Amino acid sequence: MRGFDYSPFYRATVGFDRVFDLLDNVAGQASSNGYPPYNIEKAGENAYRIVMAVAGFAEAELNVTQKENELLVTGQSAPNADEGKQYLYRGIAGRNFERRFQLADHVKVTGASLTNGLLTIELQREIPEEKKPRAIEIKAEAKPALTH
Numbered sequence: 001m002r003g004f005d006y007s008p009f010y011r012a013t014v015g016f017d018r019v020f021d022l023l024d025n026v027a028g029q030a031s032s033n034g035y036p037p038y039n040i041e042k043a044g045e046n047a048y049r050i051v052m053a054v055a056g057f058a059e060a061e062l063n064v065t066q067k068e069n070e071l072l073v074t075g076q077s078a079p080n081a082d083e084g085k086q087y088l089y090r091g092i093a094g095r096n097f098e099r100r101f102q103l104a105d106h107v108k109v110t111g112a113s114l115t116n117g118l119l120t121i122e123l124q125r126e127i128p129e130e131k132k133p134r135a136i137e138i139k140a141e142a143k144p145a146l147t148h
Contacts, residue, residue: 035093036052037053038050038053038099046124047123048122048123048124049121050101051118051120052099052118054118057077057114058078062075062119064119066109069104069107070100071102072098072099074096074097074098074099075097077095103123104125106128108124109122110122110124
């Protein structure tokens with residue numbers, strides 16, 4: 001899907017260029033290596049959870065950063081962590097990684113925890129009051145008095 005031509009959509013839309021850029025970015029990430037594996041869960045009406053399998057990483061080696069509508073999760077193995085070890089078989093990847101997630105408007109990270117090799121990132125959609133739907137009162141106009 002990388003390189004899809006969105007020009008027909010540009011003719012009939014205004015202000016959606018960011019959406020098309022987002023689609024291009026997501027299509028490019030789909031072809032990435034898939035490491036580390038993760039789940040995205042819906043935890044409530046406006047709550048979400050990303051759970052990543054980061055076996056072998058300590059808290060200090062993981063970094064979770066939100067900048068505007070992008071969530072960046074990185075893992076950097078401590079240098080010389082494997083020094084002096086001789087592996088007969090190495091099935092636990094433990095390699096450095098960078099994983100990006102595009103977040104919808106008003107979705108914020110509310111916390112992160114590391115338990116049993118799983119990094120859990122809690123997210124919450126916080127819609128500002130001015131963006132929430134509101135009922136508009138309809139007033140009937142007073143009829144003008146008829147004069148003879």
